Amino acid sequence: MAVGGSLVDVLVVGAGVAGCVVARVLADHGLSVQVVEAGSADQPEVVSGLDALAAASAEGWTWPGEYRRGRGLGGGSAVNGLVMMAGDTDQLRLWGGESLVGCMNTMVDRLAPVPHRHGPVATAFRRAGRTAGHQSSPSSAVPDQTGLITAALAIAGGARRSVADCMFADAPPRLEVIADTEVVELSGNGQMVTGVRTADGRSLTARHTVLSAGALASPGLLLAAGLGNEHVGRGLKDHPSVGFTLSLSDSGHSPTSPTAPPVTTVLRWSSGREANDLLAVPVEGTASTKGYGVVLAATMVARSEGQVDRDGANFGRLTEADDRFRLRAAVRGMAALLTTESWMPVVDQVFIDDRGTPLSQLPAGDADLDDWMMAAPDGLYHAASSCRLGAAVGDGGQVVDTTGVSVIDASVLPDLPRANPQLTVMAVAAQLAEQLAASVSST
Numbered sequence: 001m002a003v004g005g006s007l008v009d010v011l012v013v014g015a016g017v018a019g020c021v022v023a024r025v026l027a028d029h030g031l032s033v034q035v036v037e038a039g040s041a042d043q044p045e046v047v048s049g050l051d052a053l054a055a056a057s058a059e060g061w062t063w064p065g066e067y068r069r070g071r072g073l074g075g076g077s078a079v080n081g082l083v084m085m086a087g088d089t090d091q092l093r094l095w096g097g098e099s100l101v102g103c104m105n106t107m108v109d110r111l112a113p114v115p116h117r118h119g120p121v122a123t124a125f126r127r128a129g130r131t132a133g134h135q136s137s138p139s140s141a142v143p144d145q146t147g148l149i150t151a152a153l154a155i156a157g158g159a160r161r162s163v164a165d166c167m168f169a170d171a172p173p174r175l176e177v178i179a180d181t182e183v184v185e186l187s188g189n190g191q192m193v194t195g196v197r198t199a200d201g202r203s204l205t206a207r208h209t210v211l212s213a214g215a216l217a218s219p220g221l222l223l224a225a226g227l228g229n230e231h232v233g234r235g236l237k238d239h240p241s242v243g244f245t246l247s248l249s250d251s252g253h254s255p256t257s258p259t260a261p262p263v264t265t266v267l268r269w270s271s272g273r274e275a276n277d278l279l280a281v282p283v284e285g286t287a288s289t290k291g292y293g294v295v296l297a298a299t300m301v302a303r304s305e306g307q308v309d310r311d312g313a314n315f316g317r318l319t320e321a322d323d324r325f326r327l328r329a330a331v332r333g334m335a336a337l338l339t340t341e342s343w344m345p346v347v348d349q350v351f352i353d354d355r356g357t358p359l360s361q362l363p364a365g366d367a368d369l370d371d372w373m374m375a376a377p378d379g380l381y382h383a384a385s386s387c388r389l390g391a392a393v394g395d396g397g398q399v400v401d402t403t404g405v406s407v408i409d410a411s412v413l414p415d416l417p418r419a420n421p422q423l424t425v426m427a428v429a430a431q432l433a434e435q436l437a438a439s440v441s442s443t
């Protein structure tokens with residue numbers, strides 16, 4: 001495939017969070033870039049709106065299967081909860097030095113997330129949190145925050161602001177997006193990748209190919225082609241979480257506008273083993289949830305690892321005792337908050353499963369609580385670390401033992417960030433794209 005009669009410099013597979021950043025950085029360096037996206041480029045109103053729960057249920061905007069992944073222009077940023085968290089600078093410096101901290105700041109400035117008025121669930125949650133002694137912090141877009149944090153949301157003009165909106169609005173003409181085109185196979189010669197093949201039978205070629213298809217699909221494409229080393233697909237992680245369902249009273253549901261975002265605050269605190277290793281997220285009732293809200297409790301440090309192979313993915317969820325310890329601490333902390341008087345005006349009942357089991361029956365002992373946590377649905381969908389930097393890929397995300405192909409997405413994170421990952425993925429993608437631009441430009 002050619003732009004202006006010449007071979008494309010870089011082909012980017014996936015127009016999600018990382019792919020949009022990579023494409024824009026490379027194009028700004030004067031390289032010709034084609035982005036191939038399996039999903040649509042035409043966002044329906046339900047996706048561009050602020051009801052993130054409705055967006056995630058929009059037909060065609062997530063991949064089929066139990067593990068929810070964004071599909072379409074913007075990827076996960078088109079269907080996620082809108083919350084932008086800058087995470088912690090100690091992790092950024094460990095992974096990429098001061099330049100990665102700078103990339104994070106640049107991404108925050110570019111996306112310009114803003115706060116939103118709290119709904120009744122968030123208001124009750126914050127009241128309960130302050131009673132429990134948690135301090136307040138001003139914005140999740142500021143690194144190293146802890147306590148009750150006002151969520152910085154990716155919205156502008158009353159609508160969702162996806163990473164595609166951010167990166168492609170004023171993109172140079174040498175950046176082209178090909179939507180509704182699923183990549184099914186890498187093409188090449190031996191250990192050299194020369195492009196991709198698509199589900200509709202086309203072959204697209206380029207000087208260099210970047211896989212930004214996500215922590216499940218990117219290693220899957222490499223494995224199917226027999227490329228990379230033994231680290232490809234290994235180390236897959238996610239943030240383990242469980243949820244408490246809130247049956248909302250009239251006052252807990254009716255004041256929430258149909259256009260209001262479901263999440264406007266988060267709580268970060270410590271299990272005692274590490275700073276900011278626990279997270280809680282109160283979720284408002286929306287028109288799509290019919291009188292119910294949720295409080296999610298999660299551990300943001302996960303030791304358990306799974307892998308991607310040719311048959312699919314296994315996260316190894318909660319297989320490590322350390323993860324179970326931390327998640328128990330998160331669960332018990334939220335259970336205590338949910339029994340305070342702060343909730344009485346907005347919540348009729350709290351359930352621990354979809355069968356209507358009341359909070360009072362939450363298991364008390366560690367073993368029984370572990371069984372309950374293992375059976376609970378996992379709700380954060382932050383897959384990462386399946387093609388790690390320094391193991392499966394090197395500078396510019398270039399795949400070890402292979403030429404002509406890089407991985408730049410959540411796959412390459414050395415570990416999970418202790419935060420919602422979008423800003424971290426954007427920062428890492430920008431840093432690696434800068435490295436790749438120098439490499440491609442010099443060849």
